[in-house]
Amino acid sequence: MSFITAYCHLRENVCSVNGELVATLDKSSEDAWFKQIYKAQEFVYPKFYKMDTLSQAGYLASELIKRAAPYIVNDYADDEIALIFANKSSSADTDLRFINSYEHNGAPSPSLFVYTLPNIVLGEIAILNKWYGENMFAVLPKFTPDFFLTHTQILFSTGSKTALCGWLEILGDKIHAFLFLIEQAGTGKPELNIENLSNIAGPEIIHN
Amino acid sequence: MDNLKEDLKKQIIEQLNLEDITPADIADDALLFNDSGLGLDSIDALELIVLLEKYHGIQVTNPDEGKDAFKTINTMAAYVQKRKG
Numbered sequence: 033m034s035f036i037t038a039y040c041h042l043r044e045n046v047c048s049v050n051g052e053l054v055a056t057l058d059k060s061s062e063d064a065w066f067k068q069i070y071k072a073q074e075f076v077y078p079k080f081y082k083m084d085t086l087s088q089a090g091y092l093a094s095e096l097i098k099r100a101a102p103y104i105v106n107d108y109a110d111d112e113i114a115l116i117f118a119n120k121s122s123s124a125d126t127d128l129r130f131i132n133s134y135e136h137n138g139a140p141s142p143s144l145f146v147y148t149l150p151n152i153v154l155g156e157i158a159i160l161n162k163w164y165g166e167n168m169f170a171v172l173p174k175f176t177p178d179f180f181l182t183h184t185q186i187l188f189s190t191g192s193k194t195a196l197c198g199w200l201e202i203l204g205d206k207i208h209a210f211l212f213l214i215e216q217a218g219t220g221k222p223e224l225n226i227e228n229l230s231n232i233a234g235p236e237i238i239h240n
Numbered sequence: 241m242d243n244l245k246e247d248l249k250k251q252i253i254e255q256l257n258l259e260d261i262t263p264a265d266i267a268d269d270a271l272l273f274n275d276s277g278l279g280l281d282s283i284d285a286l287e288l289i290v291l292l293e294k295y296h297g298i299q300v301t302n303p304d305e306g307k308d309a310f311k312t313i314n315t316m317a318a319y320v321q322k323r324k325g
Binding site: 078081082137138139140141142143146 | 256257258259260283284286287290293294
């Protein structure tokens with residue numbers, strides 16, 4: 033049996049952890065939305081500024097989940113934490129920015145080019161935390177609870193002890209980031225099943 | 241020369257998204273690719289090549305040349321001056 037022990041939602045104008053609001057978009061700010069969260073939460077990781085939006089979203093949500101479940105850093109070995117992410121639009125948002133960089137700015141941007149794969153966000157999270165466990169990024173037509181249930185069970189049967197999972201869909205001004213932590217123990221936490229995961233994900237992710 | 245160094249610092253900050261750094265934070269002789277300096281990485285090196293072409297019209301085609309040119313702001317400025325004749 034597995035449990036959903038922490039989760040984070042990041043949308044166009046709100047960010048919440050375990051259902052509690054942690055940040056709201058300040059439209060009067062000069063800073064971009066993700067940068068507002070980064071500053072407000074007092075994160076210190078200068079590489080954040082170089083990341084594309086997909087990686088920034090993954091970074092912010094994973095750091096917020098770590099704050100909600102700080103024990104994971106010490107309770108699991110560095111190869112026991114798996115990362116299982118998915119989305120619909122792959123890295124299309126950054127792909128388009130990269131195309132724009134050489135069509136309109138005179139020269140392609142190498143720093144944009146390195147983000148023209150969706151799984152780079154997994155590398156960013158793994159490098160930052162020195163997590164060497166299994167990881168995968170799937171491109172799926174829609175958020176599919178079954179996918180996460182199946183793959184966490186496979187990874188748990190092959191050595192992983194916990195899994196940071198995520199639906200990380202970003203395209204243009206649309207943001208649907210939902211990260212959740214799956215553990216094999218979780219007193220009082222919702223059991224990992226299709227109904228609970230669908231409820232926590234919320235209708236906007238399920239039906240998009 | 242001092243203006244060129246100042247311009248290079250601003251261009252590096254802009255091109256590399258070094259949000260928390262100001263030109264005053266970058267010493268002329270600080271090693272750009274050393275953690276005691278700016279701590280740039282290999283992707284940043286590519287951005288510096290793009291920067292020289294974008295802002296100064298200089299193409300760096302010889303990797304060895306770039307290795308020496310990108311050591312510090314001083315070496316970058318000297319390289320730009322030399323290439324511009």
